[in-house]
Amino acid sequence: MKKKEVGYNFFLEAEQIDTASEKIIDYLTEIGLEHKEALRIQFSIEDILLKWQNRFGKMSNVQLSCYSRLGQQMITLKLDGDPYDPISKDD
Numbered sequence: 001m002k003k004k005e006v007g008y009n010f011f012l013e014a015e016q017i018d019t020a021s022e023k024i025i026d027y028l029t030e031i032g033l034e035h036k037e038a039l040r041i042q043f044s045i046e047d048i049l050l051k052w053q054n055r056f057g058k059m060s061n062v063q064l065s066c067y068s069r070l071g072q073q074m075i076t077l078k079l080d081g082d083p084y085d086p087i088s089k090d091d
Helices: 014-030 035-056
Strands: 006-011 061-069 072-079
Touching: 006 014, 014 035, 014 061, 035 072
Parallel strands: none
Antiparallel strands: 006 061, 061 072
């Protein structure tokens, strides 16, 4: 069975972040990831998106992609802007 690819463009508004989060958890569930791990990934991505929202504003456009490449499952988030690492301890 071929896994479905997910592509979603959205702004960093609360409702659209929630929709992106739902798409991520659906994808992780579809590929058979353990529920606990899927939630951990979902919450980590939500945290990143909220940090981006604080840094770049609610009207910043984000591209979410969930796909398989060379047998590896991938989730990528892209946002145009100045370099910023949302998981860095330095603000």
